[in-house]
Amino acid sequence: MNRTLTCAPLTAEAFAPFGDVLECAGPPDRLINAGLCGRFHDRARMEFGPDGRAGLSLFNAEARSLPYTLDLLEQHPEGSQAFVPMTPAPFLVTVAPDEGGQPGTPSAFLTAPYQGINLHRGTWHGVLTPLSAPGIFAVVDRIGETPNLHEVLLDPPYLVVS
Numbered sequence: 001m002n003r004t005l006t007c008a009p010l011t012a013e014a015f016a017p018f019g020d021v022l023e024c025a026g027p028p029d030r031l032i033n034a035g036l037c038g039r040f041h042d043r044a045r046m047e048f049g050p051d052g053r054a055g056l057s058l059f060n061a062e063a064r065s066l067p068y069t070l071d072l073l074e075q076h077p078e079g080s081q082a083f084v085p086m087t088p089a090p091f092l093v094t095v096a097p098d099e100g101g102q103p104g105t106p107s108a109f110l111t112a113p114y115q116g117i118n119l120h121r122g123t124w125h126g127v128l129t130p131l132s133a134p135g136i137f138a139v140v141d142r143i144g145e146t147p148n149l150h151e152v153l154l155d156p157p158y159l160v161v162s
Contacts, residue, residue, distance in 0.1 A: 002159035005070065010093060010109040010117070018095040018107075018123045020044045022084060022116035044118035049078035052144030059083075061128040061135035070094050071157035073103045073124045075150050079142025081119045083128065086136040088113035094126030094160065095119070103152055108160045124152075 008014060012021040020043060028038025048054055073096055085091060090111045096103035103124035111117070116137075119125050128137065142148055 055143035
C-alpha cells in the first residue's frame with residue numbers, strides 16, 4: 001500500500017528547511033558587465049566538509065512521470081548538492097527532515113522553468129527526477145575520499161501526485 005504525497009510549487013519559503021531555491025527572480029543584487037548583466041549574488045549555502053572540495057558534474061537522468069513512486073531517500077552528510085537544470089522543463093524534488101538519523105515525512109515540490117535547488121548538507125532527498133527528456137543538469141557537490149551517502153528504502157513507498 002502506497003502513502004500519497006501531493007506536489008507543491010517550489011518556493012524559497014517552503015523549501016528553506018531543506019535548502020535553497022536557485023533562480024533569477026526579482027531584481028538582481030547588482031548589475032555587472034557595464035550594466036548588461038544582472039548578478040543574483042551568493043544564492044546557495046554550499047558546504048563540503050573538512051575533507052572535500054566543490055566539483056561541477058553534468059548529469060543526464062532518465063525522465064519519469066507523475067504519479068511517481070517514491071521508495072528511496074538518500075542523504076549526503078559531508079556536503080551540499082546543487083542541481084541546476086540545463087533545460088526549461090520542470091522536475092520533481094522530494095525531501096524529508098532528519099529525525100534521529102532517519103528520514104521523516106517527505107514533502108514533494110514541482111519546480112518552475114529555470115528553477116534549480118541547492119540541498120543543504122544532510123538533507124534527505126529522493127533521486128534526481130526530471131519529468132521530461134532530456135534530464136540534463138549541472139550539479140555542484142562535494143568531491144572527496146570519505147563516505148558521503150546514506151540510503152533508506154521506504155516501506156511502504158509514497159505515491160507522489162501533482
